[in-house]
Amino acid sequence: MSERLVARDPAEHAMLAAELLARGIAEAVADRGVARVALSGGTTPSPAYQRLGALWLPFDRVDWFWVDERAVRPDSPRSNYGMAARALNLDGGSRGRVHRMVGEGDLADQARSYEELLRQTFGIAAAVAFDAMVLGIGEDGHTASLFPGTGAAAIADRLVAAIGPQHDRGIEGRLTLTAPVILEARFAVVLARGASKRDAVSAALSSGSEDEVPARILRRAKGRVVWVLDREATPSD
C-alpha cells in the first residue's frame, strides 16, 4: 500500500522529498554502513535534489546510481546524470561515489555494463535492492524509461534495458532499470507536480494494464512507496 504526501507549494514539495530521502539514506547507513541511491531525471526532481544536497548527509557512505538515462552526452541539457550531479553538487568527488549510466555509444553494451556494475555492487546472488530510489511519472504514465505500449514494463530477464528511440514521440534512446529492480527497492519516492500529471497519477494508483500505464508496477513494489504530490497532481478520488 503506497503512502501519499500533498505539498502546499513547490518549496514544500522539494522539502518533503528531500527529507524523506535524507532519512532513507541515514537509516541505510545506520543499518548497513552504506546507502545505495538510484536517481531519476526529468525536471521535477531538481529542486528536491538541491534541497537534499543542502542537508547534512553521510555523503562518504553514499553510492549514487541512476534509474534511467537518455542517449545523450553527460554535458547535454537532457542528461539525467547532468541534472542530478549539478543539483546535488556531485562532481567534486567528495559527495559520494557516482556511478553514471553511460548514455553514449551502443546502448545494449552500456546496459550490459551497468548491469554488471549492479551485480558487482550488490553481489551476484543478492537482490539488487536500492536503499532509496527517486521515480517520476510522465503524463503518459511512464516511469523510469518504461514507456506505455512498448512492452518495457514487462521486461524481467535483465536488470538494465536498452530502450530504442521513439521518433514518433520525440523520445531518444534510453537506458533504464527494469521493473524487477524498481520493485525491489527498499524505499521509493515518486515525485509529481502539476495538473498535467493528475490523470497519470490516478491511473497509476488504479488497477489495470501495466503496459498501458507502466507506473502501475509500483502497486507491486516490495518496499515502502511514498507519492510526493502537490494539490494539482492529486487525484480527486
Ligand code: 6PG
Ligand atoms: C526521464 C525520467 C522520467 C521522468 C518522467 C517525468 O528520463 O525523463 O527519468 O522517468 O521521471 O518523464 O519527468 P518530469 O519530471 O520532467 O515531468
